[in-house]
Amino acid sequence: MSDLAKQTCDACRKSSPRVTEGERHRLHEQLPGWQIVDAKGHELLTKAYKFKNFAEALAFTNRVGALAEAENHHPEIKLEWGRATVSWWTHTINGLHKNDFILAARTDEVVGDVDSTPSE
Numbered sequence: 001m002s003d004l005a006k007q008t009c010d011a012c013r014k015s016s017p018r019v020t021e022g023e024r025h026r027l028h029e030q031l032p033g034w035q036i037v038d039a040k041g042h043e044l045l046t047k048a049y050k051f052k053n054f055a056e057a058l059a060f061t062n063r064v065g066a067l068a069e070a071e072n073h074h075p076e077i078k079l080e081w082g083r084a085t086v087s088w089w090t091h092t093i094n095g096l097h098k099n100d101f102i103l104a105a106r107t108d109e110v111v112g113d114v115d116s117t118p119s120e
């Protein structure tokens with residue numbers, strides 16, 4: 001497990017800080033294949049994963065869902081045949097919190113449990 005994936009999430013409130021520029025850079029470089037994009041007026045961390053069929057993509061989606069429920073922090077997941085695209089951001093602060101980077105790292109860990117190949 002990566003060091004980032006081992007970290008625990010803090011409870012997030014409206015007063016929780018967004019990541020600073022420096023922290024954001026340091027965290028992002030630990031997440032291969034994850035892109036930071038500006039969408040719908042806020043930044044998010046996103047990655048598309050390729051699978052051999054719909055069932056594998058659905059199994060992965062359910063694993064990410066279980067992770068989200070356990071942490072009470074929820075991603076947007078677009079599920080398609082052979083692909084699932086996961087996006088993390090923190091709704092309460094309308095931006096990126098350290099929790100999003102931790103859960104992106106954990107997403108990379110749960111993909112190891114199903115037969116997949118990460119894709120752009």
Ligand SMILES: C[C@H](O)[C@H](O)[C@H]1CNC2=NC(N)=NC(=O)C2=N1
Nearest residue numbers: 072073074075089090091092093
């Ligand atoms: C009330 C509940 O704790 C909040 O709505 C949680 C649920 N899941 C969440 N998920 C994400 N990504 N951001 C949030 O701010 C958030 N808030």
